[in-house]
Amino acid sequence: MKTSEEVLANNLKSSNEILKINHLRTSFRIKDSYYDAVDDVSLSLKENEVLAIVGESGCGKSTLATSIVGLHNPLNTKVTGEILYNGSNIVKLKEDDLNKIRGNDIGFIFQDPLSALNPLMRIGDQIEESLFFHTKLDEQQRKKRVLELLDQVGIINPKRVARQFSHQLSGGMRQRVMIAIAIACKPKIMIADEPTTALDVTIQAQILDLLLDLQAETNAGIILITHDLGVVAEVADRVAVMYAGQIIEIASVQELFNNPKHPYTRSLLNSIPQVERESEKLEVIQGIVPTLTKLSKHGCRFSPRIPWIDESKHEKEPQLHEISPGHFVRCTCWKNFHFDGEKGGSHL
């Protein structure tokens, strides 16, 4: 966790927002109706900030991330709302204009670098592609830049690796290559969709350090999608918790870990295994994330998973409330929440 001075300094030097998302709604067509995978999400990202988005699988995190660069198939996806970047609304942009932003202003890092790299194309060529479409460098300059990039992401022998194929590299190396692709055109925003999930723990730390080092050089804003709260604690400045397509709590990382409010956030934190805890049982959250088609559009979406909390404690149409500066919580149920088996009581 960063110290409060660091956060303060961060906030001071990077008060300028580079990305603003307003009321974003991404719906998928399933049979003949549309279902909202991302439901009215508003967020902002500042320069030099790491914004973590957490939640269980199926909460809409990745959909949110891919919506930002418009990667969905327009035939079965509807995106509404605003994604403001550099004065334009990405949602409304044509494919050609989007392509000028993708890879150039926004770099994307995917979860599994083995499947995210083309198995038949040399590593160097895959990095060079972004340079070819976004810069005016000639071939020689591009080749040189590819080697620089590989060096920058900590690859020992750039010349050799540039000629290799993805299956010849280790998992950590592959993810470094993915990062090199993402940063090739010095993007202002990096979106990392579970960048460390497919890697083992020691490599995870290296990759996260690399991301932060690169951020220090470029001042890019990073959106980090993850379900690993350990990673969040380590690198994030702010955290948005998503549940069933909505943001249910958003706060600075200290605030969220020290003073979590929403029952879902508290349950997530409670489910982290802890050495000190005596109980040998792993704490889990009852039930599962509702599937898109079975999602109730009214009431608190988390209420089915905390049935011991009376229905009257939830808001009818839960809204985000700012309970302290920068700390938003959806619904009012948090005021009366207690874990199952614990005594009920106010957490006010």
Added chain:
Amino acid sequence: MWKTIARRFLIMIPQLFVLSIFIFILAQFMPGDPFSGLITPQTDPNRIEELRELAGLNDPVYVQYWNWIVNMFQGDFGDSYTFKVSVASLIGDRGLNTLWLSLLSVFLVYLIAIPLGVIAGRYQNSLKDKTIVLYSFISYAIPTFVLGLIFVYVFGYKLQWFPTSGTKDVEEKAGTLGYYWSIIYHLLLPAITYAVLGTTAIIQYLRSEIIDAQLQDYVKTARSKGIPMKKVYSRHIFRNSLLPIAAFLGFTITGLLGGSFFIETIFGYPGMGKLFIDSIMARDYSVITTLIMLYGFLTLLGSLLSDIILSIVDPRIRIE
């Protein structure tokens, strides 16, 4: 890699040996012999017996087998009883005819199938796609001889656009431009017939590979780099989708000598397919056994060739 290829060739020897025993035994089981078809009420049975003795058909089986193998190694495949020429020169002539026909056919198949497969895959579920899939099913369902006959009747007989039989015009002098054109001219109709019917597998393979490749993560990566969709298709999707077809290319190449009995019969084209069936009908042992040995060898070679081609186009596969 060269070591492996050499080893694969060595392994072929016992495989071919086993094949030769099977062929020999099966040939022995065939009822009748090359002379039984020649018998008329006037034939002297002693004469037939004489011929059988001369042909070595009265020798013990193992002696016949041994002679066959030894001769084959010396490049002597015997003479054809029906055509009265050496099997080697017979297969040489027919093989060349078939090779030209197959080359043109396979070329036309790829020419038709690759664009159609690509369009069907890229515009999945569109009207174009549905039309192409319908075509591929219909062409798969039509028997070769039906379409062959229709083509001969319509384009050969009614419209008189194409010759209906033979391999070349006898009036053209060998070596002249007109001579080569007449060879190609005679190939066109049978090749088109073959191509129209032979595209199904490639269309369906390519279509499903492209549909599959579109959903791969590396395509998402490519799009996230800001590469225009057209380039994503040409640089990432198409190439990766062609792999299974490349994997089959070895068999396609060695299969060029196989020939098609129906096409060659309907278009009166003297090729390997027709030779094979005719030889079986005539109990022409030496031709049959040689052809089966040849096809066996080509199949083994095709599988090796496919492995080599795949190792060239797919960096993940290396022949160790």
